[in-house]
Amino acid sequence: MVGWIDEHRPAAEGRPQSFDLGGLFLLPPRTLPAHSTWNRLGFWLEDVVAAHKDPPSEAAPRADRVMLVGAPHWLLVLLAGAVVAWQLARGRARGRGQFRATPR
Numbered sequence: 001m002v003g004w005i006d007e008h009r010p011a012a013e014g015r016p017q018s019f020d021l022g023g024l025f026l027l028p029p030r031t032l033p034a035h036s037t038w039n040r041l042g043f044w045l046e047d048v049v050a051a052h053k054d055p056p057s058e059a060a061p062r063a064d065r066v067m068l069v070g071a072p073h074w075l076l077v078l079l080a081g082a083v084v085a086w087q088l089a090r091g092r093a094r095g096r097g098q099f100r101a102t103p104r
Helices: 021-026 037-041 073-094
Strands: 002-006 044-049 065-070
């Protein structure tokens, strides 16, 4: 998933916690419940704006704005493979003798 989450907290809540880089990356992922067939296939679009009276997102319930876009991992692998196959096919169509070990 790619996106951003805007979460503003009032200063009355106290001093912000220190940033723990290791703890941030070692936490288990938060799973979002699938609401549609597209979500079950791996496609996600979360666009929630609290000012528009949208219901809170499961990704960040206290956030003012959530914008997340997700694609399934198998689609990204398939697209990368298609680009490699296209490059190989394009190189063969130009001719095999294009690059020589010794100049003429």
